[in-house]
Amino acid sequence: MGEFRTLNWFFSKYKGRYIGGILCLLAVDILQLVMPRLLGLITDGLQQNNMTYATLGWYAIIIVIIAVAIMILRYIWRLLIVGGSRLLEKELRDRFFAHLTTLSPRYYNMHKTGDLMAHASNDINAIRMFVGQGIVMATDSLFMIIASLIVVFATIDWRLSMLALIPFPLMAASVLIAGRFIRERFEEVQRAFSNLTDTVEENFTGIRVIKAFVQEKAELKKFAKANKHNMDMNMRMVKVWGIMEPLMQFLSALSFIIVLYYGGMMVINGEITMGQFVSFNAYLGMLIWPVIAIGWVVNMAQRGTASMKRVNVIMNERPEIYDDNPADIDEIYGDIEYKDLTFRYEPNLPPALTDINISVKRGETLAIVGRTGSGKTTLINVLLRLYKVEDGHVFIDDTDINRIPLGILRESIGYVPQDNFLFSTTITENIAFGVDNYTMEQVEQAARIAQLYDDVMDFPDKFNTIVGERGVSLSGGQKQRVSIARAIMKDPKILILDDSLSAVDTDTEERILKGLSKVRKNRTTIIIAHRISAVKDADQIIALDEGRIVQRGTHGQLIQQEGLYKELYEMQKLEEELERTQ
Structure with missing residues (x-):
């Protein structure tokens, strides 16, 4: 006992x-x-x-x-x-x-x-x-x-x-x-x-995949066995x-x-x-x-x-990430620096990131491009302290990230992840998630910047529309824009968009980026994207390949160099030309 x-x-x-x-x-x-x-x-x-x-x-x-x-x-x-x-x-x-x-x-x-x-x-x-x-x-x-x-x-x-x-x-x-x-x-x-x-x-969560692949009978057998x-x-x-x-x-x-x-x-x-x-x-x-x-x-x-x-x-399970000897910090301003960072998810696995050195000043926009699995999201996970890194490799405002209180760090970052998770509640509550006191004017303004407002006004219940589990009643682009509005609503010092424009067309992407230009003023922005059009106006662009920075510069500089960035640019340019001719 x-x-x-x-x-x-x-x-x-x-x-x-x-x-x-x-x-x-x-x-x-x-x-x-x-x-x-x-x-x-x-x-x-x-x-x-x-x-x-x-x-x-x-x-x-x-x-x-x-x-x-x-x-x-x-x-x-x-x-x-x-x-x-x-x-x-x-x-x-x-x-x-x-x-x-x-x-x-x-x-x-x-x-x-x-x-x-x-x-x-x-x-x-x-x-x-x-x-x-x-x-x-x-x-x-x-x-x-x-x-x-x-x-x-x-x-x-x-x-x-x-x-x-x-x-x-x-x-x-x-x-x-x-x-x-x-x-x-x-x-x-x-x-x-x-x-x-x-x-x-698992079956309830993946019911759409099950139906798409006509696997109802197979899953019934699996359930019957369990x-x-x-x-x-x-x-x-x-x-x-x-x-x-x-x-x-x-x-x-x-x-x-x-x-x-x-x-x-x-x-x-x-x-x-x-x-x-x-x-x-x-x-x-x-x-x-x-x-x-x-x-x-x-x-x-x-x-x-x-x-x-x-x-x-x-x-009795202890969290891997916790506040240990935190610095006396009330807020952060947004200067970010990675110094000689090499990161592994597990000690026995190969590095996900190798020799990363990046410096981003407050108010600047950093863009990250690269093929799938190159380590782009890992860079963000480290910054959010979702995974533990050794001291002396990641800094915000010249303070080691491991000494910044978790609450202060994460409250100061507006993050739009690849997986746009929405709660089964109203659009208003999803946009205002994480904000205790807000007005409908603030919610509507965030929706306008994210180019979501017109879509919402077409719904019978407008901002009181229930989005369903994981936002099932919305399209992929609408879910992404709700997530963007949620990050904007937070009014963060650091804004991170992790491939969060992939489900919208190029015209909507351009309007969102234009709306974000005002939001990005005086705050640090990190944009991860596959489309070059989403990153071409960034102050600094880095290209990742297999966890290493292989190129660094502005859009104008990088398209003049042979390498990964130019390959991606020319490939997307060719795709756009093919689409126009069809």
Whole structure:
């Protein structure tokens, strides 16, 4: 149970709630112990014909009062303990999600989304069950077993009690043996559920590709396989858990048979009264339920422990990128410098960037061109500190990037990535994402600069149009322009456009660049593009090839040189001429 030490923060915060709930639970158990004794006294009184109407009435009133008290106290402990487990579920899920947001992109490259979703749903639910119902059953079972044994041994007959307990060691052994299998099989169930969730999530995300390649049947088979594996793993656990309750009921029936036979003879021989016999059977029923409940506790404990272990693995994962000895910086201005940067994504992989030296002053525009896979986006990932680089290689305003607080750095950069991810909300909320206080005038102005305004005004709901998951209701060009407007809306000191004009035509590209010319004033701009028309007006252009800078200069200088830039320029010029002749 050491895995649950990580929840000390919760139990420390809500210990009063749990203590109060357990006290109410124990009070209910004590009142329940009184009921068999009262039934025994009533039985003896009726058998001996010395029970008056008044006495019987008083007994009835007492039983009603006890029943009402049990009802109220049971409601209170359920509210405190079960409600407390719901609080844990909520706060643990909050912490889990918050922790996931701190992890570096590399972590998400290595872990599936469906698996993380299973942790946030199934695993946390299993933890909640143990912290709620598990604690209730464990406390209830332990107290009732001890209290019932004390009562029957002290007040009825020790010989009858000993005989009635003969099946109980078998019940305890069954629980312990089954518990060994439950934890292992529950971990298999959780892994199977994670795989199933990941399969569903992947298919929903890629449904358009599946339909385009007519792979519905293949994906159905893949899903059916994952679904069957999930069922098989659940059935393996059900086979263990399913035998426990029937076995417990069989063993408890043996205990009742012993009591009926031996206890009946004791009543006939006058060794105990009929009332004591009735009371003993009632206490035996109270004793058997807690022993059976131990099986439930073991089941929930094994599930909860397995889930807690899985969650702890993620919660103990440390972000690769974090603030370490940050400089006292409130804002950045936009001077960027790369010094002798060589970068690898993994130590055993070849360099993605080699000997990079770039200097960009505030207000200047840097353009980066190159073939696919040449390292253009990697340069940006390093600047955003999405991946860790060694000290002394990347600087902003002469401060090592590793000393700039992450919050300040990323708030100061407006980034339009290649993958134009949009949230399934309105166009307004997508454009204003990351800006706390904004006006519709600001949103509309950003849309105008991004050449999006006219398109939006053609929609029935205009800026209140819901774009759908990942912006599915918009075209590729519209999604790119929403992303550009979002970056403009941020009013950043550094603006980065990573191949963000590829889905628009050349006329729209020209209008966007013209609109951005005012935005780019007094701010550093980095443009990554495949089309030369998008970068020809930049103050500085670098051409990357296999992670190295192979050319550097202005558009006018580079088209006069033999090399990659001129090749790209002439190729695109030829393509444009071919398009005009068609």
